[in-house]
Amino acid sequence: MKPEEVCENFEAYRLDLEGMLPHMWGVSTQSETGERMEHVEFTVKYDADEAHIHNRLEREKRCGTVEKLDEHTSRFSADVYNAGELVPWIRTFICRIADISFSDKALEARFKKDIQEMYALYGLEGGDGDAVQ
Amino acid sequence: MLFSELYSAYYNTVAAVLRAAVKKPLDAKKLRGIIERHAFGESGLVIEPALTGEKWQLLRPDGSTPIKHVPTMPLTTLQKRWLKAIYADPRIRLFTDEVPELSDVEPLFTPEDFYVYDRYADGDPYEDENYIRHFRLVLAALKERFPLQISAVSARGSVSRRVFMPDYLEDSEKDDKFRVIGAGYQYGGTINLGRIISCEPYTEKIRESRVKKRRAETGTVVFELRDERNALERALLHFAHFRKEVERQEENIYRVTVSYDRDDETEMVIRILSFGPMVKVISPASFVDLIKDRLMRQKSCGQ
Numbered sequence: 001m002k003p004e005e006v007c008e009n010f011e012a013y014r015l016d017l018e019g020m021l022p023h024m025w026g027v028s029t030q031s032e033t034g035e036r037m038e039h040v041e042f043t044v045k046y047d048a049d050e051a052h053i054h055n056r057l058e059r060e061k062r063c064g065t066v067e068k069l070d071e072h073t074s075r076f077s078a079d080v081y082n083a084g085e086l087v088p089w090i091r092t093f094i095c096r097i098a099d100i101s102f103s104d105k106a107l108e109a110r111f112k113k114d115i116q117e118m119y120a121l122y123g124l125e126g127g128d129g130d131a132v133q
Numbered sequence: 134m135l136f137s138e139l140y141s142a143y144y145n146t147v148a149a150v151l152r153a154a155v156k157k158p159l160d161a162k163k164l165r166g167i168i169e170r171h172a173f174g175e176s177g178l179v180i181e182p183a184l185t186g187e188k189w190q191l192l193r194p195d196g197s198t199p200i201k202h203v204p205t206m207p208l209t210t211l212q213k214r215w216l217k218a219i220y221a222d223p224r225i226r227l228f229t230d231e232v233p234e235l236s237d238v239e240p241l242f243t244p245e246d247f248y249v250y251d252r253y254a255d256g257d258p259y260e261d262e263n264y265i266r267h268f269r270l271v272l273a274a275l276k277e278r279f280p281l282q283i284s285a286v287s288a289r290g291s292v293s294r295r296v297f298m299p300d301y302l303e304d305s306e307k308d309d310k311f312r313v314i315g316a317g318y319q320y321g322g323t324i325n326l327g328r329i330i331s332c333e334p335y336t337e338k339i340r341e342s343r344v345k346k347r348r349a350e351t352g353t354v355v356f357e358l359r360d361e362r363n364a365l366e367r368a369l370l371h372f373a374h375f376r377k378e379v380e381r382q383e384e385n386i387y388r389v390t391v392s393y394d395r396d397d398e399t400e401m402v403i404r405i406l407s408f409g410p411m412v413k414v415i416s417p418a419s420f421v422d423l424i425k426d427r428l429m430r431q432k433s434c435g436q
């Protein structure tokens with residue numbers, strides 16, 4: 001499309017978009033792996049007085065589903081075109097990510113390596129080893 | 134193109150001149166005064182001679198006008214279409230019950246034409262009658278400067294009741310919420326409009342000695358940013374609405390200083406965490422500790 005051009009198929013494109021929105025986190029509709037769809041899920045742990053963490057998942061998720069596994073654990077999962085777009089948001093839960101899995105294993109490895117790098121940045125490396133399973 | 138020259142400063146100025154001249158002929162001083170009030174500083178150089186020299190044949194040499202009726206400025210079709218689009222926003226009902234139908238035009242755009250992908254899911258209920266009533270009362274209180282008695286539920290579910298003097302309203306496109314900031318008995322602060330349970334004018338005399346202003350404390354955080362994976366552009370966009378300084382240190386290393394409201398410190402911590410190893414907080418030590426604490430807790434999380 002170019003500015004000032006009338007799009008003949010506007011309604012058809014809009015319908016297409018509506019079908020795609022449940023799988024879009026940002027604006028990307030293509031994965032880095034070439035797969036049509038990528039799966040991502042992670043669980044967060046929280047204390048009894050931190051119910052707002054579950055609410056954060058609910059209100060901030062742009063697609064996907066949130067389940068309460070027990071009083072202290074919630075899981076987010078989604079099938080999206082580009083799982084890389086979720087990484088910054090997932091990092092906002094650092095300190096309570098108990099488990100994380102991407103169908104794109106290279107992305108998963110990078111996510112975990114990034115966390116290790118963050119430990120190193122602040123002199124926290126060593127000790128407990130890989131904290132995210 | 135949303136601009137019509139019909140509504141430019143020149144047209145508005147000449148309309149104001151004619152409104153005055155229809156009643157009574159204008160002398161040079163009055164004419165100049167009207168032009169100065171309505172137009173740009175240098176506009177008098179054009180408008181005044183064009184009117185007095187009868188290049189624009191709207192004033193006679195004696196300052197009277199051949200026009201008999203006060204000029205009106207009807208809305209253009211484009212303006213009506215724009216208004217119709219704006220009136221479709223549910224938030225308009227917070228301000229007025231009288232929304233013109235404008236049945237002769239199509240809206241310029243509709244809410245369905247926009248998709249805000251990063252808007253949170255728990256926006257304020259703009260069409261709820263109680264919400265509208267609370268909003269209007271808060272708006273009236275801050276315009277007319279009267280105190281309110283507000284009961285509101287906190288994020289943790291407890292209910293607080295306070296006497297509150299609103300200073301201003303804020304809205305957040307991302308949160309899809311309004312909040313009011315003001316002073317109050319015991320403590321001032323911020324109240325989310327969506328959390329208000331009841332709101333009434335406070336009719337008793339205010340004891341000034343008990344009123345506490347909200348302490349708008351500003352924090353500053355300094356971090357080093359490694360510009361990989363487009364991090365600099367993402368950070369500048371992400372922190373666009375904060376006061377900040379960015380200084381280039383090395384080839385792809387930048388030192389960024391961001392000022393923020395201390396009430397939003399947790400938000401700032403998680404925003405910084407979202408950049409992963411691209412960002413390292415340098416100071417203050419207390420902020421570094423906040424990041425370290427989260428990383429330490431993460432380290433023990435998966436075990």
